[in-house]
Amino acid sequence: MKRYEQVAQAISERIEQSYYQAGERLPSIRDVSKTFEVSISTAQEAYRLLEDQGLAEPRPKSGYYVLNRQKAPQQLPDVSRPVQRPLEVSQWEEVLNLLCANTSQDIVQLGRAIPDLEAPTLKPLSRIMSDLNRYAQSSILSYEHLRGSDKLRLQIARLMVDSGCRLHPDDIITTTGCQEALSVSLRAISQPGDIIAVDSPSFYGSMQAIKAHGLKALEIPTHPETGISLEALQLALEQWPIKAIQITPTCNNPLGYTMPVEHKQRLLEITAPYDLPIIEDDIYGDLAYHAPRPPSIKSFDNEGRVLLCSSFSKTLAPGLRVGWVAPGRYVNQVIHMKYVVTASTATLPQVAIAEFIAQGGYERHIRKMRTQYQQSRDAMIGWIEKYFPQGTRISYPQGGFLLWVELPVEIDTVMLNERTMALGVCIAPGVLFSASGKYRHCMRLNFTDRPSERNERAVQIVGEEIRKMTQELTKVTV
């Protein structure tokens, strides 16, 4: 163990023992340097590690503070119990409603998964794009290579080392957001009519891709802390001719869990006899609250079976439309699909992001966002526990900015959303996340914004409407 790690461990033990309380100021870097007889830079290094571990946060001109860690919610959602047979995906109307919902500033957007775009740590990226337009006109107006910008693919390969992957830039193809990565991956490994096993609840974008490509979804029971049930998956594999698996195992959308490492490894083992492709959506992976971030399934894959899909839409900004896929052995099929779908990915944002990463801007931004989202999660859980009725269950995200709420079964969240929209709050109804329209009493909420009175008020409004709906239902029954 290095010196700074020893120092960090000593401080973290005192936090665990409540020697330093949540929200309290930690000793200054100078004090730490004196107490532990280490250099200033070692003390700084120690605090940076504590920050990465989600234990401390820096406040400008004031030093480090113990992060205000919420205890896990008292009641987690149940293990999901989806329909146990392959289904055609429905729910497009509901997804369309969410996608086309009023996006005016007057509505508090707790529905869509859009990261914080006002973060000061994004400014350098905009500056780079501005400069590229001024000084590199003709090169950024031209087509990029079919596989994507060389510079960007190099930087992505470097980033992916954090998730345990050792890839060559040529193992990576850039895409128009993660949606294209998921869509071309699905098409590359399946034919219409094939069955795709998915976690459940599952991201509606990949579910709709399954629908559009004429595939069927087999929803597998999923645990709110450990992800897809490996036992249920194994049974399903024996029972159905499953063609591929599509999951979001790290900082899951919508539940927020991260599948334990041994589950990720075991998933590869139990699918090996079937030589099954696994589409791994890793889009929130870099936003795990603890650094180093959890390893991807891809990092354990020696057979080239995992198609890892990701993007900068959640870590940086969705409007850039830059994602990537590392398709393993399916690279040729994916390149063909990528070509016919969009020919190539836009040039400017690729070159700009590569430069932003190279300058260290990406790492600075992610470090900042991790802390911010973790704090917002805790605030959000606090508000839900305060304003929502008894019996509400909340997931406990380990990264990203999304959580899942399970309400009493009689509450229909599609109706709830109609009511809260009229009051200026948008949520994502649970039915969007199921092939068969399950999770009607659930919803996904995002917590990208810094905690604010406005957002607390929005959660309060949702809570009040739930109570009203319950009362109305009781009256009807009486």
Place this chain on the structure above:
Amino acid sequence: MKRYEQVAQAISERIEQSYYQAGERLPSIRDVSKTFEVSISTAQEAYRLLEDQGLAEPRPKSGYYVLNRQKAPQQLPDVSRPVQRPLEVSQWEEVLNLLCANTSQDIVQLGRAIPDLEAPTLKPLSRIMSDLNRYAQSSILSYEHLRGSDKLRLQIARLMVDSGCRLHPDDIITTTGCQEALSVSLRAISQPGDIIAVDSPSFYGSMQAIKAHGLKALEIPTHPETGISLEALQLALEQWPIKAIQITPTCNNPLGYTMPVEHKQRLLEITAPYDLPIIEDDIYGDLAYHAPRPPSIKSFDNEGRVLLCSSFSKTLAPGLRVGWVAPGRYVNQVIHMKYVVTASTATLPQVAIAEFIAQGGYERHIRKMRTQYQQSRDAMIGWIEKYFPQGTRISYPQGGFLLWVELPVEIDTVMLNERTMALGVCIAPGVLFSASGKYRHCMRLNFTDRPSERNERAVQIVGEEIRKMTQELTKVTV
């Protein structure tokens, strides 16, 4: 006829009668104003019309000149005779070779269809993008609406009036380049195994989309001046269960023809009994050498059967990846496909292009490019006639920057390309443009650059290699 039109006609008659010779300076605006007793602005208007008609060109600080018009090539290519049955598309390897060809500055790129990106009239667009990054960070980093930027769709609806279309902005969906427009259109109206009738030779991007979606292509004989043979199409419709038609009727890629108006109307008539969707690729339409540009098939469609696909990739720049589709009655299917494929189109280039059009930059740029490409076409035809062997046939483009060359049948252009690449010149072999690998003795050349010694030398190199190949083949035969 308006006064300025009368003046323009009078001048054009004198040009036709060779009263003013090609390359000669035309009377100054002041002279025209005096001679015809019209205002200065009417005289200017008259010259602008002549410019649009491809008869005159402005030279900075010097006035207007008679455009150096090349006569049509002596020998046009034959009407194509493709295989008369539905085929699975092959040729992906050959397309990939072109897409991944060396793009270094040392190679003269006569192969890929990339417009002139050094044009000074593009500078304002880069400036707009630069400013947007500086002053509108968070709005351009966010997702655009699923259908695309409102501002841009309004401007596209306005541009499309020139092609005879009266559309509401909500009839338009922006896409990641024309390739996405073509791809989602195809998928929206077909199922794997369906037969799609195409013009032949045909753009390889849409052919590969047919391949990737598990469809079959039925290549219809095509005339080098009037496009797809309506008689052959009618026979094919009687013989095969054709699901849709996919063509590029205006400034065709690769031949450059524009289908006559009455053919466009007739195409709608003969397909009406079958209620057939028509995917109209209009990507080069605005680059027709004569203004106003030719009407699209879409402009005559009262049944919502035409899915018009286009983009700014050829008129402005391909690296922006902004295209659009006006899908008529298939709008719901297209929106679903668009969502699953890329979720939304990048925000910045959409907003920037909308602003560029609104400021008049698009019109200025197109006006400039039309003249430039027409001049380059004439130079290119001149060089080919000078350096290529007897028996070479050349198409006579009416817009855009691509032409088609038919060589003596014994010349294999895939081999030719390998030889010219070694000498620093890239061409597009003809096999790319056929489902079945026909057109092996043909090639497509682009002429985006202003005529230069370097480009003339490149054409000369291609011509010399053709001669050498002919000699080598003769020797073998002897």
